Amino acid sequence: xxxxxxxxxxxxxxxxxxxxxxxxxxxxxxxxxxxxxxxxxxxxxxxxxxxxxxxxxxxxxxxxxxxxxxxxxxxxxxxxxxxxxxxxxxxxxxxxxxxxxxxxxxxxxxxxxxxxxxxxxxxxxxxxxxxxxxxxxxxxxxxxxxxxxxxxxxxxxxxxxxxxxxxxxxxxxxxxxxxxxxxxxxxxxxxxxxxxxxxxxxxxxxxxxxxxxxxxxxxxxxxxxxxxxxxxxxxxxxxxxxxxxxxxxxxxxxxxxxxxxxxxxxxxxxxxxxxxxxxxxxxxxxxxxxxxxxxxxxxxxxxxxxxxxxxxxxxxxxxxxxxxxxxxxxxxxxxxxxxxxxxxxxxxxxxxxxxxxxxxxxxxxxxxxxxxxxxxxxxxxxxxxxxxxxxxxxxxxxxxxxxxxxxxxxxxxxxxxxxxxxxxxxxxxxxxxxxxxxxxxxxxxxxxxxxxxxxxxxxxxxxxxxxxxxxxxxxxxxxxxxxxxxxxxxxxxxxxxxxxxxxxxxxxxxxxxxxxxxxxxxxxxxxxxxxxxxxxxxxxxxxxxxxxxxxxxxxxxxxxxxxxxxxxxxxxxxxxxxx
Numbered sequence: 001x002x003x004x005x006x007x008x009x010x011x012x013x014x015x016x017x018x019x020x021x022x023x024x025x026x027x028x029x030x031x032x033x034x035x036x037x038x039x040x041x042x043x044x045x046x047x048x049x050x051x052x053x054x055x056x057x058x059x060x061x062x063x064x065x066x067x068x069x070x071x072x073x074x075x076x077x078x079x080x081x082x083x084x085x086x087x088x089x090x091x092x093x094x095x096x097x098x099x100x101x102x103x104x105x106x107x108x109x110x111x112x113x114x115x116x117x118x119x120x121x122x123x124x125x126x127x128x129x130x131x132x133x134x135x136x137x138x139x140x141x142x143x144x145x146x147x148x149x150x151x152x153x154x155x156x157x158x159x160x161x162x163x164x165x166x167x168x169x170x171x172x173x174x175x176x177x178x179x180x181x182x183x184x185x186x187x188x189x190x191x192x193x194x195x196x197x198x199x200x201x202x203x204x205x206x207x208x209x210x211x212x213x214x215x216x217x218x219x220x221x222x223x224x225x226x227x228x229x230x231x232x233x234x235x236x237x238x239x240x241x242x243x244x245x246x247x248x249x250x251x252x253x254x255x256x257x258x259x260x261x262x263x264x265x266x267x268x269x270x271x272x273x274x275x276x277x278x279x280x281x282x283x284x285x286x287x288x289x290x291x292x293x294x295x296x297x298x299x300x301x302x303x304x305x306x307x308x309x310x311x312x313x314x315x316x317x318x319x320x321x322x323x324x325x326x327x328x329x330x331x332x333x334x335x336x337x338x339x340x341x342x343x344x345x346x347x348x349x350x351x352x353x354x355x356x357x358x359x360x361x362x363x364x365x366x367x368x369x370x371x372x373x374x375x376x377x378x379x380x381x382x383x384x385x386x387x388x389x390x391x392x393x394x395x396x397x398x399x400x401x402x403x404x405x406x407x408x409x410x411x412x413x414x415x416x417x418x419x420x421x422x423x424x425x426x427x428x429x430x431x432x433x434x435x436x437x438x439x440x441x442x443x444x445x446x447x448x449x450x451x452x453x454x455x456x457x458x459x460x461x462x463x464x465x466x467x468x469x470x471x472x473x474x475x476x477x478x479x480x481x482x483x484x485x486x487x488x489x490x491x492x493x494x495x496x497x498x499x500x501x502x503x504x505x506x507x508x509x510x511x512x513x514x515x516x517x518x519x520x521x522x523x524x525x526x527x528x529x530x531x532x533x534x535x536x537x538x539x540x541x542x543x544x545x546x547x548x549x550x551x552x553x554x555x556x557x558x559x560x561x562x563x564x565x566x567x568x569x570x571x572x573x574x575x576x577x578x579x
Contacts, residue, residue: 077141082149084122084130089155091118093202096292107292112204120206123162131166139167154199157192160185165216168223176242179224183249186217190258193297194265204293207300211345214262214304217255218311224250225457229476232467240464252459256312259305266302272328284330285338303329303341307352310359315457317478319359326352350376350398358454361405362482366413373402373409374419381421403429404452408445411437412490414497420562440494445487449480492517492525500541500550508546 096112097105131140143160150156164182167174192200228243228250235243248254263269271283287299306326313322329352330340342348353376360369380399407426410418411434426434436444458475462468492515499506499514512522526543541550 077145077149078134081130081134081141084126085146085150085159088119088122088127089150089152091115091122092155092158092205093152094118095202096204112292116204116206119204120208123206123209127162135166137170139163139170154192154203157185157189161189161213161216164220165212168216168220174227176239179220179227180242180246180249182220183224186220187258189213190262190301193294193301194262200294202293203297205297207344210297210300211304211348214259214301214308215347215351217258218308221250221252221255221312222315222455222457225252225459226455229458229462229472232462232464232469235464244464247461251461252312252316256309259309259312262298262301262305263309266298266305268299268302268306269328271299272330275330276328282338284341288341300341304348307342307348310355311351311454314355314359314454316459317456317482319362322355322359323363326356346395349379350395354398354402355454357402357405361409362479364412364486366409367415370406370409370415370418373406374422377402377406377422378419401452404448407434407437408448408452410434411440411445412486438494440487440491442484442487445483446480449483453479489528493529496522496525496529500548503548504550506548506550508543508548511548 094111094115096107096115098108098111099105140163143156143163146159147156150159160182164178164185167178167182193203232240268284271287274281274283284303288296291299306329310322310325313319313325329342330338332340342352353372357369357373357376360366360372377399380395403422403426406418406422407430409415410426433444433448437448456476456479458472462472495515496511499511508519508522508526512519515522515525517525523543526541526548530541541548543549
């Protein structure tokens with residue numbers, strides 16, 4: 001059971017856009033039967049054909065009663081889909097309060113867990129399975145067609161969130177109207193969640209869905225920024241007019257405003273600060289364990305909004321603010337036996353540490369970047385065997401990105417303490433690339449950075465009548481420009497560092513001759529080397545008049561850890577082979 005939970009957790013690490021094809025395999029891994037829709041191939045093809053008709057005919061797709069082979073409430077829709085949506089709606093609104101002996105109503109822990117498990121199953125597995133069967137290449141029924149069947153405003157908002165997410169997952173060209181509708185739905189959904197309306201009080205959603213909701217919100221914002229600032233001269237007059245008519249849709253300040261609103265109204269920062277001052281109070285743990293319904297949803301959304309705000313700041317190039325945003329998170333847990341909240345959802349854990357590590361890299365805090373990225377890479381490596389034989393493309397790509405960020409950090413600032421498994425992986429897979437990075441080749445750094453770095457955005461609303469092409473291009477390339485400046489400052493440092501490893505004392509005149517630079521320039525480079533190494537270089541040096549003194553700070557290697565690791569591995573293999 002524990003392994004099954006880990007598998008689902010790793011499945012969640014891949015984005016919602018890559019999860020649908022893995023749903024049935026995950027169910028089989030947990031020992032569950034494949035979700036049976038009870039339909040043959042002919043009916044599936046018919047349903048997909050009807051959905052294509054819906055796309056062509058829009059909201060006028062209406063079938064009179066008595067016509068068509070598969071219909072519900074006058075709309076051509078498979079019975080299984082209607083039944084699934086109705087059951088899903090009923091699960092979301094299920095009441096978990098029971099009356100005790102004193103006549104008071106209290107939430108039943110067992111019923112609440114059953115409700116959350118049911119929602120999780122419907123959201124993560126059944127929805128993905130039905131999508132793979134019926135709507136693999138087309139959209140789900142439009143919300144306007146679904147509402148007459150469900151007649152529920154609250155669930156319709158949740159359905160719209162899934163509907164537009166699926167539209168993005170298809171990878172087809174999105175219309176501007178769809179992008180705008182999705183933003184309006186997110187705005188309405190977040191406003192309703194943090195309102196005091198009675199019909200929202202019973203809403204209680206799994207942590208995975210809440211993280212995906214906020215993560216998708218930021219993803220769609222990123223995609224809209226790219227759409228809004230790319231190829232503006234190729235946009236039709238109708239598109240330009242629609243963009244100009246609604247400038248607040250997916251505006252950076254509006255998006256950040258919603259994230260900040262969820263943080264403020266949930267009071268999550270106050271809770272985290274109280275836990276930091278008094279770890280024994282465990283306010284966050286008690287709030288997550290004790291709150292039921294919309295209060296629990298608000299706390300979790302507030303927490304995940306902090307992580308997403310850091311991601312937006314990184315996309316905008318504000319790394320200091322990104323780190324300050326997550327400064328209060330429970331990185332060590334309140335007590336030793338509690339897992340930090342971000343580790344409850346694997347994709348949140350990976351996203352958080354990736355953005356923190358990248359921020360450290362851009363702020364030239366290379367040792368902290370390596371330490372941060374190594375922690376999450378080791379976690380993925382330790383749990384990788386639980387995910388076999390599945391291939392989670394998104395997690396694999398993110399892992400490769402983090403490995404390349406670590407490689408750049410090591411090249412820019414050689415580290416004394418790098419995890420053996422990380423160093424071995426880089427040495428085996430990127431042997432030639434690591435050598436070129438250590439020489440400071442700009443082309444190699446640009447290749448690694450282009451793959452491993454987050455996609456920059458132009459956060460402003462451009463002038464559609466006179467697009468600022470130059471400003472947009474400069475903003476999108478700003479992250480690489482910052483790193484390129486750092487590389488050029490370090491152009492001679494790898495050469496100087498390689499000579500310092502060969503000596504314990506050398507004159508500046510001799511070293512300048514070796515490095516082929518003037519002696520005054522060499523002295524500046526040596527001071528630059530000391531500043532950028534920050535005590536992490538294998539050899540430390542000091543400049544005394546015209547002599548460079550080199551102190552070997554390398555720690556003598558020990559093999560105890562190596563032998564213990566392999567002894568434990570052998571014991572594990574023997575135990576597995578023993579009948």
